[in-house]
Amino acid sequence: SAQQDFFAEIAKLGPPAGAIDVQGDIEFNSQFFEPHGNFHGRINYPARYADINLLISHPVGRWQIDEVTFLPQRER
8 A cells, every 4th residue: 555655665764863953833723623633744764764744633532644745765
């Protein structure tokens, strides 16, 4: 499946080298209703880094991932 392929590509890079720097925020459309978030992380690996972007939302009862991108850079 596409989900398995996505995580297999991430796993190929091995464990991160250090902490992952994540920045982003959660916003609400109406006080505490319809929250959505946008997060960006930079993952450092021994030979390269990768950027990950994550969009999440909480429509009626559960959090969900709306979009995720993983962009590994070329080896140094």
